[in-house]
Amino acid sequence: MKGKVAVVTGSGRGIGREIAVYLAKQGANVVVNVKKRVEDGNETLAEVRKYSNGIMVQADVSTRAGARHIAEETQKEYGQCDILVNNAGLGIGMPFLDSDDRLIEKMVSTNYLSAIYCTQELTKIMPEGGSIIMMASLAGIRPMVSLSLYGSLKAAIIKLTEYLALEFKQKKIRVNSIAPSIVKTKMGESLIDYMHMTEDEYTSKHTLTGSIIYPEEIAKTVDFLVSSPNITGQTIVIDSGQSLIGDLTI
Numbered sequence: 001m002k003g004k005v006a007v008v009t010g011s012g013r014g015i016g017r018e019i020a021v022y023l024a025k026q027g028a029n030v031v032v033n034v035k036k037r038v039e040d041g042n043e044t045l046a047e048v049r050k051y052s053n054g055i056m057v058q059a060d061v062s063t064r065a066g067a068r069h070i071a072e073e074t075q076k077e078y079g080q081c082d083i084l085v086n087n088a089g090l091g092i093g094m095p096f097l098d099s100d101d102r103l104i105e106k107m108v109s110t111n112y113l114s115a116i117y118c119t120q121e122l123t124k125i126m127p128e129g130g131s132i133i134m135m136a137s138l139a140g141i142r143p144m145v146s147l148s149l150y151g152s153l154k155a156a157i158i159k160l161t162e163y164l165a166l167e168f169k170q171k172k173i174r175v176n177s178i179a180p181s182i183v184k185t186k187m188g189e190s191l192i193d194y195m196h197m198t199e200d201e202y203t204s205k206h207t208l209t210g211s212i213i214y215p216e217e218i219a220k221t222v223d224f225l226v227s228s229p230n231i232t233g234q235t236i237v238i239d240s241g242q243s244l245i246g247d248l249t250i
């Protein structure tokens with residue numbers, strides 16, 4: 001990891017921040033990204049700089065221009081990108097028929113197009129041996145009530161992972177994804193609220209391990225995937241055993 005350059009989209013808080021700081025602890029130079037909340041990005045950057053080097057790029061990755069801007073800034077600062085973590089996402093529970101066009105477009109662009117744009121732009125400066133990690137979700141594997149848009153877009157991310165692993169064979173770039181159930185972040189907490197449950201009720205009723213997932217476990221898995229030269233095209237499920245219980249009704 002030492003000296004490698006990692007771009008982590010949506011790293012102003014939550015899972016993205018944890019991944020950015022974890023990779024910095026392993027010696028990577030990290031490009032932190034936020035859409036608008038520059039203060040959040042500066043906080044992550046300050047953490048990153050305790051361990052390694054980093055820069056912060058403000059860009060909306062749900063647009064082509066935003067993805068291109070990150071690639072340009074990364075190239076200017078470091079000349080290349082070895083690791084891309086397509087983490088930015090938007091998790092909103094909503095009955096399918098209640099979703100209006102504005103929400104649909106935002107969900108598609110944030111949860112799916114962002115990964116396409118960033119992968120296209122950043123692979124232009126990714127050398128052989130590069131690694132791409134996508135943040136998928138258990139909702140992309142097992143359907144959950146009221147997550148039809150989010151879950152189907154995460155399913156698309158899982159398929160994109162497989163297609164890109166095949167297509168990037170020539171480039172010697174590996175592509176993998178991680179599919180967690182609820183992780184303790186702002187998004188995870190809002191999903192538990194949406195289920196009208198407390199965290200304890202969720203973990204006791206919906207998990208086998210009886211414990212919530214913390215962002216650090218996701219960050220460690222990113223590190224594991226980046227450092228495993230023969231894993232590609234795979235999706236690692238981290239779900240506290242939730243998918244074995246069968247009750248995924250939220």
Ligand SMILES: NC(=O)c1ccc[n+]([C@@H]2O[C@H](COP(=O)([O-])OP(=O)(O)OC[C@H]3O[C@@H](n4cnc5c(N)ncnc54)[C@H](OP(=O)(O)O)[C@@H]3O)[C@@H](O)[C@H]2O)c1
Pocket residue numbers: 009010011012013014015016033034035036037059060061062063086087088089090091110114135136137138179180181182183184185186187188189191
């Ligand atoms: N938490 C969970 O339970 C869970 C479970 C499964 C999968 N995931 C996935 O894990 C990833 C991270 O989730 P999280 O829980 O850390 O979410 P979070 O706490 O809501 O944080 C998401 C981050 O992404 C940023 N972001 C959103 N849209 C962006 C855009 N267009 N451009 C740049 N940054 C953008 C947000 O910045 P702003 O504040 O500026 O919008 C925020 O910093 C997502 O892909 C999510 O779908 C989460």
